[in-house]
Amino acid sequence: MNLSLITPVYNEQENLPFLFEAIYAVMNSLNHSWEVILVDDGSRDHSLSVLQEYAQKDPQHIRVISFRRNFGQTAAIAAGLDYAQGEIIILLDADMQNDPADIPMMLAKLDEGYDLVSGWRKSRKDNAITRNFPSMIANWLISRVTGVHLHDYGCTLKVYRRDVLEGFRLYGEMHRFIPVYASSVGAKITEVQVNHSPRKFGKTKYGLERTVKVVLDLFTVKFLVAFSSKPIYLFGGTGGLLMSVGAAMMFYLLVRRLFFLVSVTGSPLFQVSAMFFTLGFQSLLMGLIAELLVRTYHESQRKPTYTVRSMINLDQDPRD
Ligand code: UDP
Numbered sequence: 001m002n003l004s005l006i007t008p009v010y011n012e013q014e015n016l017p018f019l020f021e022a023i024y025a026v027m028n029s030l031n032h033s034w035e036v037i038l039v040d041d042g043s044r045d046h047s048l049s050v051l052q053e054y055a056q057k058d059p060q061h062i063r064v065i066s067f068r069r070n071f072g073q074t075a076a077i078a079a080g081l082d083y084a085q086g087e088i089i090i091l092l093d094a095d096m097q098n099d100p101a102d103i104p105m106m107l108a109k110l111d112e113g114y115d116l117v118s119g120w121r122k123s124r125k126d127n128a129i130t131r132n133f134p135s136m137i138a139n140w141l142i143s144r145v146t147g148v149h150l151h152d153y154g155c156t157l158k159v160y161r162r163d164v165l166e167g168f169r170l171y172g173e174m175h176r177f178i179p180v181y182a183s184s185v186g187a188k189i190t191e192v193q194v195n196h197s198p199r200k201f202g203k204t205k206y207g208l209e210r211t212v213k214v215v216l217d218l219f220t221v222k223f224l225v226a227f228s229s230k231p232i233y234l235f236g237g238t239g240g241l242l243m244s245v246g247a248a249m250m251f252y253l254l255v256r257r258l259f260f261l262v263s264v265t266g267s268p269l270f271q272v273s274a275m276f277f278t279l280g281f282q283s284l285l286m287g288l289i290a291e292l293l294v295r296t297y298h299e300s301q302r303k304p305t306y307t308v309r310s311m312i313n314l315d316q317d318p319r320d
Pocket residue numbers: 007008009010011012041070071072073076092093094095097126203204205206
């Protein structure tokens with residue numbers, strides 16, 4: 001299997017016929033074997049029966065996973081990834097806001113030697129105030145914090161080489177952070193402009209609250225990418241800093257006591273310095289607990305702390 005297209009579907013019954021039409025047009029024009037995995041995320045309209053119809057007609061290409069209830073777009077994408085067999089994974093929304101006709105161009109870009117080609121909806125057709133503006137800020141923030149510079153993390157239409165997705169678990173709203181993770185395992189990433197249209201049928205499932213979730217997820221992702229194999233660096237560093245501030249205050253109090261005879265306990269600075277010191281020490285100890293957790297995490301899954309691009313004269317799995 002060459003290409004796996006993964007599409008999350010939640011209440012998109014009117015869009016599906018157009019989606020299938022567009023997918024067939026593109027996929028039949030390419031010289032690849034392909035499958036499309038549609039994940040019905042607990043739709044309450046007739047999406048599932050529409051999907052079933054298409055799957056029955058074309059079992060060779062169409063696969064459907066149906067959730068018991070609505071678990072969210074990220075979970076739907078995760079399920080698709082679990083079952084995808086292609087070497088190349090393409091994520092696509094079901095609502096036809098993305099244009100499947102962009103796929104060949106993105107595949108060509110991938111062939112230039114990239115591991116991930118990210119779509120960029122340069123002229124995005126969504127609500128300016130609740131969606132486009134917050135997302136501009138979010139994209140800027142994510143780029144700054146993670147050092148992976150993309151204009152449009154939120155665009156679902158992206159093309160991935162399968163091996164850069166291996167080992168990554170998706171939680172919350174995290175599918176948009178796949179490029180950050182991919183970059184941390186050494187993927188070569190680029191972006192291309194893609195078409196975007198307003199929604200014709202159904203309505204968007206998201207509003208302003210999504211940006212809040214994205215920013216919170218950013219904390220987790222940054223922590224996982226930067227410190228997941230060495231949490232003591234973060235906790236110990238913070239702890240050391242707090243303890244140093246506390247120690248400096250105490251030193252100042254001591255000097256005042258010795259040379260200027262000012263009482264130590266009379267000043268609120270004494271409590272403050274003790275607080276800093278305690279917090280710092282706590283943080284250091286939390287770091288040690290986190291180190292224990294990391295060992296459990298990596299060793300229980302036998303997850304290596306590195307990723308290999310290729311090997312020469314070696315092919316067995318080190319675990320066997
Ligand atoms: N979606 C989903 N589960 C949800 C919400 C959305 O599977 O809980 C799907 C939806 O059917 C669509 C894609 O995720 O295919 C993107 O959703 P939407 O178009 O509402 O987001 P927007 O384009 O407004 O960001």
